[in-house]
Amino acid sequence: AQSVTQLGSHVSVSEGALVLLRCNYSSSVPPYLFWYVQYPNQGLQLLLKYTTGATLVKGINGFEAEFKKSETSFHLTKPSAHMSDAAEYFCAVSGRDKLIFGTGTRLQVFP
Amino acid sequence: DSGVTQTPKHLITATGQRVTLRCSPRSGDLSVYWYQQSLDQGLQFLIQYYNGEERAKGNILERFSAQQFPDLHSELNLSSLELGDSALYFCASSPLLDSLTEAFFGQGTRLTVV
Numbered sequence: 027a028q029s030v031t032q033l034g035s036h037v038s039v040s041e042g043a044l045v046l047l048r049c050n051y052s053s054s055v056p057p058y059l060f061w062y063v064q065y066p067n068q069g070l071q072l073l074l075k076y077t078t079g080a081t082l083v084k085g086i087n088g089f090e091a092e093f094k095k096s097e098t099s100f101h102l103t104k105p106s107a108h109m110s111d112a113a114e115y116f117c118a119v120s121g122r123d124k125l126i127f128g129t130g131t132r133l134q135v136f137p
Numbered sequence: 138d139s140g141v142t143q144t145p146k147h148l149i150t151a152t153g154q155r156v157t158l159r160c161s162p163r164s165g166d167l168s169v170y171w172y173q174q175s176l177d178q179g180l181q182f183l184i185q186y187y188n189g190e191e192r193a194k195g196n197i198l199e200r201f202s203a204q205q206f207p208d209l210h211s212e213l214n215l216s217s218l219e220l221g222d223s224a225l226y227f228c229a230s231s232p233l234l235d236s237l238t239e240a241f242f243g244q245g246t247r248l249t250v251v
Contacts, residue, residue, distance in 0.1 A: 060239070069139060069227060070242040116180065123193030124170060125229075125240060127180040 028053045028119045032128035040136050045089075045104040047131045049117030052098065058120035059100040061091055064130075065113045073115075076100065087111070107135045140164065141243035143228050149249045155216040158246045162209055162230030168192075169211040170231075170240060171203055175224040186211055218250045 033048040051057055061073040074085025081093040091102045100117060112135045117128040140163035150156055162169050171183040173196075182195035186205035197203075200218075205211045215222060225247050229240040 062242075067244075069141075069244040070229075071139070072239050072241075075239060123185055124182040124195065126182070127172075129179045 028057065028121045028126050030117050030119050030126055030128040032115075032117050032131050034131055035129065036132045036134065038134040038136060039107045041109055042106050045102070045107045045111065045133065047102040047115050047117075047133065049091075049100045049102065049128060050098050051100060051117070051119045053119055059091075059093060060118040060120070060125065061085065061089070061100075061102050062116045062118060062127075063087075063113050064116065070116065073102070107133075109135050109137065111135055139241040139243060141228060141230050141241050143226075143243035143246050145246060146244065147247050147249075149251060150218060152218055152220060152250055154218050154250075155214065156218065156248065158213040158215070158226055158228075158248070160211045160213070160228030160230075160243060162211070162228075163241050166230035166232050166241070167209065168231045168233060168240075169205055169209070170229040171197075171211070171213050172227040172229065173224050174227060174245070175221075178224075180227075183213070215248070220250050223248055223250045 029052045031050045059076045062070040074083045076083045076093045084090045089104045114130045114132045116130050118125045142161040144159045167188045169186045173181045183197040184203050185193040203213045225245045227245045229242045231240045
């Protein structure tokens with residue numbers, strides 16, 4: 027069975043600071059991993075995904091994530107936070123028939 | 138705009154009532170997934186349909202049911218509503234049977250049971 031753990035339900039950073047959102051997964055098969063973002067009163071939007079190949083994945087809005095099999099991690103980073111990045115972020119792993127989501131991390135960005 | 142349309146956007150109803158949520162997938166997508174997002178449970182997978190057939194079931198209550206019609210739109214029916222059913226219900230669609238391709242999400246229907 028697959029599962030995802032997101033460490034930290036809330037993360038606060040200053041504008042211009044590094045963003046690091048943590049995600050660890052459990053999977054009995056090579057995983058497909060995803061990061062989604064949810065802005066207030068919006069649906070989920072795909073930020074990036076890892077399927078196979080290059081372990082460093084670049085997504086939209088300057089975000090990237092690195093798949094580390096040895097650490098079973100897929101942390102999301104952005105070098106410099108922007109006010110518009112304030113949102114909730116969900117890590118997900120692909121199960122047999124569905125996406126399995128973590129509990130989410132709310133990112134706050136302070137000026 | 139993801140191309141997935143959900144109606145209505147907001148729904149307020151009383152306990153014991155029945156409601157129907159509607160989802161129109163992206164053009165050409167055969168798979169439809171329903172998710173429930175609540176504060177205490179997070180994002181929970183409810184059910185998946187592929188080309189009109191139920192393919193996978195998650196934590197869906199017996200009071201809930203869904204179907205996918207020949208034109209591929211889907212409806213989620215929630216009956217005997219309880220306060221705890223208040224949540225954001227998302228529909229997602231993808232082109233293929235499995236979820237290994239990206240799923241496109243609608244903006245959700247916010248259900249409030251009073």
